[in-house]
Every structure is written in C-alpha cells, then in structure tokens.
Amino acid sequence: MAVTLRARAVLPMHGPPLDGGWVRIKGGRVVAVGRRRAAGPTIDLGDVLLLPGLVNPHTHLEFSKIPKPVPPQPPGGLAGWIPAAVAARRHAARDETAQAILSGLQESAAAGVTLLGEIATADPALSYPTHGVPRLRVFRECLGLGERRIEQSLASLRRSLDRLPASSAGISPHAPYSVKASLAATLVKLAAKQGLPVVVHLAESREEQDLIEQGTGAFRDLLESIGAWPSPPPQLLSAADWVSLACRAPRAAFVHASFLDRPTFDRLVRHRDRAAVIVCPRTALLISGRIAPVRELLAAGIHVALGTDGRGSAPDLSPLREAQALIDRGLASPQEALKMMTTSAAWAIGCERIAGRIACGRPADLVVLRPAEHSTDTYADALAPSTQVVMTLRSGRPIHPA
Ligand SMILES: [Zn+2]
Structure with missing residues (x-):
C-alpha cells in the first residue's frame, strides 16, 4: 500500500524546494513527488523538511569507539597523527571492530545518513550489517611498499571482492x-x-609531497621506524599521476586534497567526468590546518563532496556539522553544502543511481529535519546549527529512531 509523507517543504535536490511538498512511497520506493494536494493516505509530518537521506562518502567506522579526535603526536602533521590514531584504536577497540562499526552506523543513522562510503582494513563481509542501518559502499583498503606486504594486500583484497556484491564494493589504494x-x-x-x-587519500599533507619529490621527511622517518620502507626505495607516483591513473576506473574520489599543486588541479579538471574531491573539513583542520580549495574546485566544474572521515580525526559522524564548518569559513553556501552531502557525495562513490536525490523509482531513503528557523532560504534553515534530525528512513522504513 502506498503512503504519502507531507512536509513544510520537500528538497528533492534536483530542482527547487517544493513548499507544502509531499513524497509518496510504495514498496520501499518513491512513486510520486508533488506539492499541495496529495491523493490517498497521507501522513502530515508537520513543520519539517524532507530531504534525500544524507550520503557520507568517507568514513573509517573501525574508529567509531574512539571518544574524541586524536591529536597528532608530535603536534602538527599527518605523520604524527597516524601512529597516535592506530594506538588509540588498538586501545579503544581491541577485537571489537564489528561493535565499533555497528556503533558508527547507528550514529550515522541518527545524523540523517542513509549511505556511507566506508574504508575497510579487514574483510568487509565479516563485520558489516546489511539491515536496519544505512547502506554501505565498502572500499577495501590496500597498501604496500615492499613485495611481501603487496602480495598480502592483494590476496586479502581478492578474498573481500569475492564476497561483496559489485554494487556495494570499491577499492581504496590508501595514499601516495x-x-x-x-x-x-x-x-x-x-x-x-x-x-x-576507487577512493584515494590524496595531497593530505606537505610531508606527502616531501616523500614523493625527495624521498625524505617525516613520512620516510615514520615508514622506516615501522619497518615499512624497503630497500631499494619503492617507486611512488606523484599526486597528479595518481589522478590520471585512478581515473581509469569508472569513478575516482580523492579525499582531502588540501595541498593540491597546479599539475594535480589541472588533472582533476581534465578528468572531471570521473573524478571527485571529498573534503572532510574538521579532519583537515585538525591534521593539517588547511581545507582543500573548495571554491576553485567548484568553479572548475569538479564534483566536491563532503565527508566526515572517521572518529579518529572528527568529533562525530555528522555531515551536517561538517557543512557548518565549511559554511562558517565562507567556503560554501548552504545550498552548495547540501549538494555536497547528497547528489555530489552519491556521485563520488558511484551511487548516483540510488542515492542523493528524491525521484520516482529510487529507494525511499529520506531524512526528516526539524529546523528551528524559518527564513526565506530553506537550504539555510536545513543547515542551521539548531536544526534537528527527526527521522531517517531507508527504503521507507525508519532506521532512526530505531
Ligand atoms: Zn580517510
């Protein structure tokens, strides 16, 4: 049976807000969208906004039990953050990966998220629930500089890909x-x-450039200290060459991009039909003090998406809070920020056919927001700090409140 949900406004994200809009759901899918009069059984949700479920295109849910972001040790820089975060995860969630992931998924549902792009370091089929929580595209992380590590990484990737359906799988070469x-x-x-x-962490720090260009610096020291720097030294790709290479995949998202040089920016422009940049503002500020050149990327026609990253570097898993960080710094308008966590975020992880907008035939993955403010800008009302997530629906069923 069909049911119609009516709201103060529906924001389909592929057209203007529909004041007095409604969405009709049948069999877990959207079957009609309109405004004013709706036929059939209707639930009036009251003074709320109805949006497509938010998409968080970049998380590391294994870190979800870390109570607060881990500061880099010594202060300043990614090379100091990585060992501190790995130690914190070991301490907080030893043998509790599945529990941390579930907790992160529940927190995401409460934040209005219905789809995540998740980076997994272990076999994803073993720890990710598939019902009653947001959908996932799980990118299996791979890394290796020496031959033995590379072989292990590839063997475990192949095992993971055998168990995951292609529609919810991806590959994440970790970083340059x-x-x-x-x-x-x-x-x-x-x-x-x-x-x-594919998803790649790219141009996240200055130290990354030092290692690639000169083979020296904080990363070389870190890699040597953990026995991961082989002899002879491995051949590494520049950020620009990573863009060209990764864009041979059907979709390539580059996370952070805080320290883009001109050649890398130009490659992103050249490959913008396949390339997206995922910005995680609060993580970028904690770790490197710098956010990607969002205005320049948007002006060049590059898809920019907004993610939270994991709880090792972000205080929570709320894309709405990330958007506020971007808006406060004048880097995006509320409308642009909402696009970054719906249509652009879905596109960045190759899920644009099922997520990111409210349209007929798509799964009824929706979020209901209650704004405290009533301005003429519905997008700004949706993103005001006082706005609350009332309900999150996946295929028309609430996943928050559970
Ligand atoms: Zn990340």
Whole structure:
C-alpha cells in the first residue's frame, strides 16, 4: 500500500524546494513527488523538511569507539597523527571492530545518513550489517611498499571482492606515500575490469609531497621506524599521476586534497567526468590546518563532496556539522553544502543511481529535519546549527529512531 509523507517543504535536490511538498512511497520506493494536494493516505509530518537521506562518502567506522579526535603526536602533521590514531584504536577497540562499526552506523543513522562510503582494513563481509542501518559502499583498503606486504594486500583484497556484491564494493589504494607505483597500477586495473569505484587519500599533507619529490621527511622517518620502507626505495607516483591513473576506473574520489599543486588541479579538471574531491573539513583542520580549495574546485566544474572521515580525526559522524564548518569559513553556501552531502557525495562513490536525490523509482531513503528557523532560504534553515534530525528512513522504513 502506498503512503504519502507531507512536509513544510520537500528538497528533492534536483530542482527547487517544493513548499507544502509531499513524497509518496510504495514498496520501499518513491512513486510520486508533488506539492499541495496529495491523493490517498497521507501522513502530515508537520513543520519539517524532507530531504534525500544524507550520503557520507568517507568514513573509517573501525574508529567509531574512539571518544574524541586524536591529536597528532608530535603536534602538527599527518605523520604524527597516524601512529597516535592506530594506538588509540588498538586501545579503544581491541577485537571489537564489528561493535565499533555497528556503533558508527547507528550514529550515522541518527545524523540523517542513509549511505556511507566506508574504508575497510579487514574483510568487509565479516563485520558489516546489511539491515536496519544505512547502506554501505565498502572500499577495501590496500597498501604496500615492499613485495611481501603487496602480495598480502592483494590476496586479502581478492578474498573481500569475492564476497561483496559489485554494487556495494570499491577499492581504496590508501595514499601516495603508502602504495608503490606497481601496486597502484594493479589495483586500478582490477577496479576498471570489475567496474568498481576507487577512493584515494590524496595531497593530505606537505610531508606527502616531501616523500614523493625527495624521498625524505617525516613520512620516510615514520615508514622506516615501522619497518615499512624497503630497500631499494619503492617507486611512488606523484599526486597528479595518481589522478590520471585512478581515473581509469569508472569513478575516482580523492579525499582531502588540501595541498593540491597546479599539475594535480589541472588533472582533476581534465578528468572531471570521473573524478571527485571529498573534503572532510574538521579532519583537515585538525591534521593539517588547511581545507582543500573548495571554491576553485567548484568553479572548475569538479564534483566536491563532503565527508566526515572517521572518529579518529572528527568529533562525530555528522555531515551536517561538517557543512557548518565549511559554511562558517565562507567556503560554501548552504545550498552548495547540501549538494555536497547528497547528489555530489552519491556521485563520488558511484551511487548516483540510488542515492542523493528524491525521484520516482529510487529507494525511499529520506531524512526528516526539524529546523528551528524559518527564513526565506530553506537550504539555510536545513543547515542551521539548531536544526534537528527527526527521522531517517531507508527504503521507507525508519532506521532512526530505531
Ligand atoms: Zn580517510
């Protein structure tokens, strides 16, 4: 049976807000969208806004039990953050990965999220629930600079991909400082062959550039200290070459991009039909003190999406809070920020056919927001700090409140 949900406004995200709008749901899918009079059984949700479920395109849910962001040790820089975060995760969630992931998914549902792009370091099929929580596209992380590590990484990736349906799988070559050029090529070839999207952490820190350009610096010290720097030194790809390579996959998202140089920016522009940049403002500020050049990327026609990253570097898993960080700094309008966590975020992880907008035939993945403010800008009302997430629906059923 069909049911119609009516709201103060519906924000379909592929057209203007519909004041007095409604969405009709049948069999878990959207079957009609309109405004004013609706036929059939109608639930009036009252003074709320109805939006597509938010998409958080970049998380590390394994970190979800870390109570607050881990500061880099020593202060300043990614090379100091990585060992501190790994130690905190070990301490907070030893043998509790599945529990941390579930907790992160529940927190995401409460934040209005219905789809996540998740980075997994262990076999995803073992720890990710599939019902009663947001949908997932799980990117299996791979890294390796020495031959033994590379072999292990590839074997475990193949096991993971055998168990995951292609519609919810992806590959994440970790970062330019942790993936040898030959492994990068193998991973992207595999992604292209299987039609999978890729996600790469890119240009996150200055130290990354030092290592790639000179083979020295804080990352070299870190990698040597953990026995991960082989002899002879591995061939690494520049950020620009990563963009060209990864864009051989059907979709490639580059996370952070805080320290983009001109050649890398130009490659992103050239490949903008496949490339997206995922910005995680609060993480970028904590770790490197710098957010990607969002205005320039948007002006160049590049898809920019908004993610939270994991709880090792962000205080919560709320895309709405990330958007406020971006808006406060004048880097996005409320309308742009909402696009970054709906349509652009879905596109960044290759899920644009099922998520990111309210349209007929799509799963009824929706979020109901109650704004305290009533201005002429509905997008601004949706993103005001006082706005509350009332309900999150997946296929028309509430996943929050549970
Ligand atoms: Zn990340």
